[in-house]
Amino acid sequence: xxxxxxxxxxxxxxxxxxxxxxxxxxxxxxxxxxxxxxxxxxxxxxxxxxxxxxxxxxxxxxxxxxxxxxxxxxxxxxxxxxxxxxxxxxxxxxxxxxxxxxxxxxxxxxxxxx
Amino acid sequence: xxxxxxxxxxxxxxxxxxxxxxxxxxxxxxxxxxxxxxxxxxxxxxxxxxxxxxxxxxxxxxxxxxxxxxxxxxxxxxxxxxxxxxxxxxxxxxxxxxxxxxxxxxxxxxxxxxxxxxxxxxxxxxxxxxxxxxxx
Numbered sequence: 350x351x352x353x354x355x356x357x358x359x360x361x362x363x364x365x366x367x368x369x370x371x372x373x374x375x376x377x378x379x380x381x382x383x384x385x386x387x388x389x390x391x392x393x394x395x396x397x398x399x400x401x402x403x404x405x406x407x408x409x410x411x412x413x414x415x416x417x418x419x420x421x422x423x424x425x426x427x428x429x430x431x432x433x434x435x436x437x438x439x440x441x442x443x444x445x446x447x448x449x450x451x452x453x454x455x456x457x458x459x460x461x462x463x
Numbered sequence: 464x465x466x467x468x469x470x471x472x473x474x475x476x477x478x479x480x481x482x483x484x485x486x487x488x489x490x491x492x493x494x495x496x497x498x499x500x501x502x503x504x505x506x507x508x509x510x511x512x513x514x515x516x517x518x519x520x521x522x523x524x525x526x527x528x529x530x531x532x533x534x535x536x537x538x539x540x541x542x543x544x545x546x547x548x549x550x551x552x553x554x555x556x557x558x559x560x561x562x563x564x565x566x567x568x569x570x571x572x573x574x575x576x577x578x579x580x581x582x583x584x585x586x587x588x589x590x591x592x593x594x595x596x597x598x599x
Contacts, residue, residue, distance in 0.1 A: 363559075363563060366553075366556040366557075367556075367557065367560060369553070370553045370554075370556070370557060373549065373553065377546070382592065385592060385593075385596075386595065386596055388531070388534055389534065390523075390526070390527050390530065391519060391522070391523035391524075391526040391527055392523065394526075414509055415509070418502075418505065418509050419506065421502045421506065422502075422503065422506050425499050425502065425503060450509075450510070453513060453517070454513050456517075456520065457513060457519060460517075460519040460520045
């Protein structure tokens with residue numbers, strides 16, 4: 350059972366990684382390069398997020414980047430003895446951090462939707 | 464005399480890690496180390512990014528005030544290095560995914576040079592694009 354779970358964790362890391370390459374590409378292009386030199390201001394972000402498509406990109410990006418990043422961090426921690434000895438605690442701590450970060454991120458996105 | 468003992472899988476991994484951190488002679492090891500270092504940097508940047516964006520919770524004035532502080536030449540240069548980390552991590556991640564699919568393992572060194580070159584190229588293009596914002 351544990352081996353199966355680790356397989357899906359590994360599979361998710363790869364799948365989310367490929368998706369992140371695409372989503373981040375869009376995110377960078379729209380935010381920084383499409384209107385190069387234009388200052389980033391509240392009203393600009395608000396306008397970009399009016400588009401349902403771009404809001405979906407940013408929301409999915411938030412979800413995947415939190416999962417991919419913290420899961421990756423877990424893999425790095427697992428390379429050290431300290432991590433291997435405390436992996437249960439570390440996993441739960443990272444899950445908690447992930448949930449809080451995601452919820453906070455959703456709040457931040459909503460600030461631009463009013 | 465030192466006692467002979469068999470290492471567990473975990474101990475073996477730790478030993479490999481120590482060796483790679485001390486000196487990477489193999490391209491694959493270099494890729495491994497860079498992938499991890501950039502990955503950890505990007506996770507910490509993620510928190511920083513959400514935190515900076517959260518100034519939007521205080522409304523338009525607080526957001527614009529905070530963001531203007533990060534749109535100086537110094538921070539644009541910092542952003543460019545961050546982009547370099549993203550490019551390398553993303554492209555090397557695709558390289559690893561290909562290997563997991565059983566593609567290109569034999570050409571792993573060549574593929575490393577290609578993705579490293581592409582990262583450098585992407586970085587340089589972004590630098591050129593951003594030059595007016597840095598020096599102008």
